[in-house]
Amino acid sequence: MVSTILPQFPKFQVNVSLFHDVQNSEDIRLQVAELPFAFVDASVIVSQEQLFAAVYRVLTDLTYNKLRTKTIHSECLLALSPTSNIGEAFNRFGIQQGSTDLVVLQIVEVGQESTESANDIVKGTEVEFNNDNLLHTYNEQTLRKIYKLDNSFQPKTTEGFSQALVNAIQLRGL
Amino acid sequence: MSQKIVDKVSEYLTSNIPIKLISQGAEAVVFTTNVHPYLPKDQIGDDSDVQYIIKYRPPKEYRHPDIDKSLTKHRTLSETRILAKLYQIKDIHVPKIIASDVFNGCIWLEFLGEELPNNAGFSNLKHFLWMYNKDGANAYDPIVLRTLYEVGRQVGLLHWNDYCHGDLTTSNIVLVRDIHNENSWQPHLIDFGLGSISSMVEDKGVDLYVLERAILSTHSAYAERYNKAIIEGFSSVYKNEGEAGLKKLNELLNRFEEVRLRGRKRSMIG
Ligand SMILES: Nc1ncnc2c1ncn2[C@@H]1O[C@H](COP(=O)(O)O)[C@@H](O)[C@H]1O
Incomplete structure (x- = not known):
């Protein structure tokens, strides 16, 4: 698990885990509303940068603007999305029936950490949440469609691709 | 502050x-x-x-x-x-x-750019040209002319895609050294605080004029050749786009000339 605090938002702790070969996504999906996590299908996560850019957006909206959804974790899914349609964000970024690779994200107030960990819920193989481990699970075509990237945009590297998603995340709904 | x-x-x-x-x-x-x-x-x-x-x-x-x-x-x-x-x-x-x-x-x-050697300052176009304008340096070094051509290309690409910078000074062009070739500099445009989406030749003509004036005011002895290199780079982008590109280029350069004349008149009166 990657556990971090964003320097501008020291009141919040951010925990991220990555799981491969997840076997119980259907079960998780049924209780997703009650669980204090954001379960993200790893096929739409390219890089740490993309995920943490969304976290930054959630924390700025929470602190200076307003949240558009009911919880900080549903807001994480919205923050990943390039549009403000909440249903669409859930469908595209949330856990799906057949999800086999999951990014599990949690934002908690420091001092209020829950005892429940992603490991207690997800049946799968935990690997480190890093760019190398995301490389094999993301789907560029799906992401191009979701983020409406022009065909003429052909970055040479994964970082170059990731940057376009970061840009979209900063600008959603503004 | x-x-x-x-x-x-x-x-x-x-x-x-x-x-x-x-x-x-x-x-x-x-x-x-x-x-x-x-x-x-x-x-x-x-x-x-x-x-x-x-x-x-x-x-x-x-x-x-x-x-x-x-x-x-x-x-x-x-x-x-x-x-x-x-x-x-x-x-x-x-x-x-x-x-x-x-x-x-x-x-x-x-963060883009770097400190130029011998305390020549931060690697924006202004400091870069100053560095080559010093005694003992060659103001027309091929590196300089190539860099200016690339500056022109960046502006050309911007305009061809219908964006305008709005404040195209030599400080708003940052040069980034090529990691594979220390004599090669890639210009990056910064500060789009006054930038806009615009297909108007007037806005583009003004961009070119502002850049030309910036070069003229700080590097006057070499400005003619410098500005020529920039316009060559600028034009190359449009010339690459066939008939339509050439037509737009002519329109734009004509307007640039008009903006320049207006500027000259203003400075004669003022
Ligand atoms: N991305 C950047 N990389 C390096 N220096 C920058 C960058 N952006 C701005 N600066 C510096 O800050 C000055 C003012 O920025 P600006 O207000 O955007 O014109 C510029 O003239 C540069 O010296």
Whole structure:
């Protein structure tokens, strides 16, 4: 698990885990509303940068603007999305029936950490949440469609691709 | 700079983000920091030299707070949007956006450029040309002319895609040294605070005129050849686009000439 605090938002702790070969996504999906996590299908996560850019957006909206959804974790899914349609964000970024690779994200107030960990819920193989481990699970075509990237945009590297998603995340709904 | 602005931005960024002031304009103050706003430290590697740009638009006391807020949001958003659009256009070089908090008027950008050798200053076009204008240097070094041609190409790509810079001075062109060839510099356009989407030849003509004047005022002895290199690079982009490109290029260069004449008249009267 990657556990971090964003320097501008020291009141919040951010925990991220990555799981491969997840076997119980259907079960998780049924209780997703009650669980204090954001379960993200790893096929739409390219890089740490993309995920943490969304976290930054959630924390700025929470602190200076307003949240558009009911919880900080549903807001994480919205923050990943390039549009403000909440249903669409859930469908595209949330856990799906057949999800086999999951990014599990949690934002908690420091001092209020829950005892429940992603490991207690997800049946799968935990690997480190890093760019190398995301490389094999993301789907560029799906992401191009979701983020409406022009065909003429052909970055040479994964970082170059990731940057376009970061840009979209900063600008959603503004 | 007013202590108030520093206090304000320090409070906003918290003491976890140390900042160094590098520029203060009418519209924005610019700082550098070595702290990334959201990537975990151990993921960036321990390159302690890494820097990020923080561009902050402070609240203006003389404006009504509501109007001030909405103006700041509008301008920060507009700059972010243009940078995001330009990022996706092939061969255009602009700084990458790291974060943008439009509610507080704060944009985080990739840091570009470097310190030039022999204390010649930061590697923007102005300092770069000065470095080659010094005694003992060759003002027409092929490196200089090639770099100016590339500057022209960047402006050409910008205009061909219907964007205007709005403040195209030699300080707003930052040169980034090629990692594979230390004699090769890639110009990057920065500061799109006055940038716009525009297909109007007038806006483009004015961009070219502002750049020409900037070169003329600080590098006057070599300005003619320098500006020629820029226009050659600029034109090459349009010439690459066939008939339609040539037509637009002629239209644009004619307007550029008109803007220039107007400028000359104004300076004769004024
Ligand atoms: N991305 C950047 N990389 C390096 N220096 C920058 C960058 N953005 C701004 N600066 C510096 O800050 C000054 C003012 O920025 P601006 O207000 O955007 O014109 C510029 O003239 C540069 O010296």
